[in-house]
Amino acid sequence: MKKLLLFSLILALSFPSEINAQRKKSKKNQTEETTPKPEKSKTKKYSDFVTKKTKTDDGLFKVHNTDNTYIYEIPKTLFGKEMLLVTRIKDIPAGLGGGYVNAGSKINTQVVVWEEFQDKILLKVKSYDAVANDSLPIYKSVKANNLEPILFAFDVAVQNLDSTAVLVDVTKFFTSDIQAISPLPDSYRKRYKVKRLDASRSFINSIKSYPENIEVVQDFTFDADEAPSNSSTNTITLRVNQSMIVLPEDKMMPRVYDKRVGYFSIGNVDYSSEALKADEKRYIRRWRLEPKDINAYNRGELVEPIKPIVYYLDPATPDKLKKYIKQGVDDWAKVFETAGFKNAIMAKYAPTEEEDPEFSMEDIRYSSIRYVASTTRNATGPSVSDPRTGEIIESDIIWYHNHLRSYRNRYLLETGAANPSARTLDTSAEEIGEMMRMVISHEVGHALGLPHNMAASYAYPVDSLRSGNFTQKMGIAATIMDYARFNYVAQPGDKNIRFIRQLGPYDHYAINWGYRKIPDIKNPEQEVKTLDKWIEEKGDDPVFRFGGERFDPSAQTEGIGNDQVKASTYGIKNLKIVAKNLPTWTSSQTNNYEDLTELYGELLSVWSRYVGHVSGNIGGVYEFNKKPNQTGNIYIPVSKEKQKESLAWLHKNAFETQDWLLDKNILANSKEDGYTDLMLSLQNRQLNSILNITTLKRMIDAEVIQDNYYSASDMIRDVRTGIFTEANYVRNVTLFRRNLQKSLIDKLGVLLVSKESKNTDISSIIRGELAMLNFQLTIARNRGVNRITKYHYTDCLATIKEILDPK
Incomplete structure (x- = not known):
């Protein structure tokens, strides 16, 4: 019995241990069975990425x-x-x-x-x-x-x-x-x-x-x-x-930029120079044109380029316009002949999907002319170039759908007085096509590397623009790259006039200068002597001048002719005829006022441009880019006589109320109010042009380099006496003149407190002129003028007092 109990005790003590051991073993086996063994790293193969x-x-x-x-x-x-x-x-x-x-x-x-x-x-x-x-x-x-x-x-x-x-x-x-x-x-x-x-x-x-x-x-x-x-x-x-x-490994040899000939450019700082500073180098942007037969080219023969410049027309282009766009490109082929190249540039219709399923307008191998469905009125000519050399790789000229409407309107407004075919809203397809052709030519010029050259319109005498023989041969400006769109100088009765711009002699000159291959040249610097010679051969001929600075009145946008006062006088004379007939040419034909309202607004802009061309003479400085071996100075202020003539013209044609611009029949059918603000805004634009810090400082600087100068003091006095003419006489001041006079006082007040005029003659002149005006109006107020004029003078005097003696 004792043996049995002892055996049972031993069994009871040993059994749990075996159970626990089995459990532990079971858990271990379970872990081994459920936890995956880490795989050995598998190297990816080409076939893992390129499969069936x-x-x-x-x-x-x-x-x-x-x-x-x-x-x-x-x-x-x-x-x-x-x-x-x-x-x-x-x-x-x-x-x-x-x-x-x-x-x-x-x-x-x-x-x-x-x-x-x-x-x-x-x-x-x-x-x-x-x-x-x-x-x-x-x-x-x-x-x-x-x-x-x-x-x-x-x-x-x-x-x-x-x-x-x-x-x-x-x-x-x-x-x-x-x-x-x-x-x-x-x-x-x-x-x-x-x-x-x-x-x-x-x-x-x-x-x-x-x-x-x-x-x-x-x-x-x-x-x-x-x-x-x-x-x-x-x-x-x-x-x-x-x-x-x-990019090509065989880089195109760059051509050194020269500001005397207009080209877009690329620049860098070259630290290889042996001078005492890093050289700032600049090269023109141009296409790579290499003659197929260099020996024939050097003999002076016309030679085709190895790779011509080709533009593809957007398949979205309306069929009726395609031929005009194509002509606008192809017109430059004749210009490139001046540089020795035949068939250098052309336009082609884009291949169909059946002809080339891979063709894409975005493919950088192809240059294109895009037709854009947009209400914007514009066209552009951008390009892509190699920043190492300036080589143009590709360009996409862009035409906006609504742009032709701008040209139709300008054609009517600027040429309608002398050009019967422009007196309609339904301009003929041929004339519209010719305008489009020239716009495309202008944008192609940009894509070839040419920037705007606003000085080119100043090359031609004003009266030459009234000659049929001259305008048919020479156009209305020396280049298509100016903003000289229409001939607004020609007068009624002038015969055989060209009214639309065209390519000119400067275009031939500039393309030859930029693209002609110079033989036996190994680096860009070796070309400079020849390039200088080509420029200097033209001397001071204005036809071949390049310019475009805003301070230069001979390089203004939208102007034509070499005398702004004369050209704008002709232009306004024509514009008065157009304004008188505008309802007849628009609303009477359409039985609505939409076109009349639109064209009236643009007529005001045209007037403002004509006047602005003359305003540019005040404080203007001509720029004639030269090198030291050429005679004459680069910067020449406009003469005193021309500036005084221009200001007298402005008083008559801008600061006096232009009643002919305020046609009651047009105003009453185009807008419900704002008539007085309208005239003041037009006049203020000219006032702001001549009374600004930059203009006044240029006039003060002119005293340093010009013997017979028009001083800022004399100019501001002439502005004051002209705009406040009524105060010198027993005259009532009309509504529009009252607004202008108040505006002048406000403008003088702004100039007086300007930080830029502080410690210059400008603040002294303004303070003196306001004091003179205070004296003048005090006397004028007590003369026999009507009540509103007295109130007006009293108000002006209060404003002057606040300016001169602010509390």
Whole structure:
């Protein structure tokens, strides 16, 4: 029995331990069975990224697309190669940018390079603002002080099969909100209160690879509290095109910029110079034109270029306008013959989808003329250039649909008095086409590298613009690049007049200077002697002058002829005829007042421009760009006689009430009120032009370099006595004159307290003239004038007292 109890006790003590041991063992086995063993790292292979499902597009890079994951296969030979990355809008929501941004608008241009760094591929932005020869020691310092920003860092996915290229996933790069390639600059983000990019509504539309470039189309959708259109959606969606094109290794030799001939330019600071400072170098922007037969070219024969400049017309262009747009491009072919090139530029119709399914207006290999469905009245001629040399790579000229309406209106207003065919709202298709042709020619000029040359309209004598023989041969300005749109000088009865602008002699001269190949030249500096000679051969001939500074009255926009007083006198004489007939030519024909109201508003603007041309003489300074070996000074103030003549003209044609502009039949049928404010605003524009700090300071400075100068003191006195003429006589002051006189006092008051006039003669002159006016009006108030004139003078005196003795 004892043995049995002892055995039971031993069994009872040992059993739980076995149970626990079994439990522990069970848990251990369970852990081993349920926890997966870590796999050995598996190296990714090329076939993991390029599968049977992958669609591959071969070109500059191979682009692999697998279920909308995009992989670039970048050849190692292209690492370090400079490429141009151009961001432009492909499709745009209505109203973005206030109407001046459109499909095809360029947003950003930057030079980029792909580089290997450790296990990454870097996309870096390269700048050419500072340069140095890489063989010089200072090159290291230039690099160290101009570190290139990294736009994006990509993980290397894998190498290709023969290790000549690497694969990187670019999906995230093209679907993220990266400012450098974004279609929305900071100003738009603030304007439309953009919160964020919505990734769920943003994606890559397509990526296509071509031999020299890659084109990416993205859809970006942003949350925005104040979207420009469809505002209830709080959404802005844009379609963007990213073009990346490899830049040529055989760089075009740049041509040194010269401010005496108008060209857009690129510039940098060159630290390779042996001078005692870094050289600021500037080169013109131009297309690369190389003759097919250089020997024939050097013999003076016309030779075709290896690669001509070709523009493709937007398929969206209305059929009836295509021929005029094409002519506007083709007209420049004759100009390039002056530079020795035949068939150098041309327009072509874009291929159909059947002819070329890969053709795209956004493809950076093609230059285009875009026709934009927009109410904006404008046209532009931007281009993309190589920042290393100034070589123009591509350009997209943009025409806005409503722009022709502006030209129809201006044609009627500026030429209608002397040109019977302009006296209608239904301008003939041929004349409208001719206007469009010349606008396109103007924008092509920009795309060729030529900026505005506002001095060209000053080259022709005013009375020559009334000659049929002269205008048919020479046009109305020496270049198409001036804003000289119509001949408003020609008078009724003048015969065979050309009223619309055209290409001129300066265009031939400028293209020859910028594009003609100079033989036996190895660097840009060697060309300068010849380029100088071409300029100096023209001497002081105004036909070949370039200018455009706002202080220069001979380089004003919209002006024609070499005498602003004479030209504007002719222009206003014509405008009075038009104003008298405006209802007959508009509302009487349409049986509504819409066109009359629109044209009346534009007529006031035309009048303001004519008057403004004369105002520009007051305090004006002519600029004649020269080098020291040329005779004469660069800056010459307008003569005292011309300035005094101009101010006398302004008193008669602007500051005296222009009753002919206030046609009761037009005003009473166009707006319910604001008639007095309207006239005052027109007069104030001219008053502000001549009574501003910059103008007055130029007049004071003229005393230093001009013997017979028109002083600021004399000018302000002449303004005061002219505008307050009634105070010298027993005359009542009319409504419009009362407003103008008060405005003059206010303007003088602003000048007196201006920080810029402090410690200059300006404050002294203003204080003295206000004191004289105070004396003059005190006497005038007590003469036999009517009640409102007395009240007016009393009010003026109170204002003067507040200005001179502020409490």
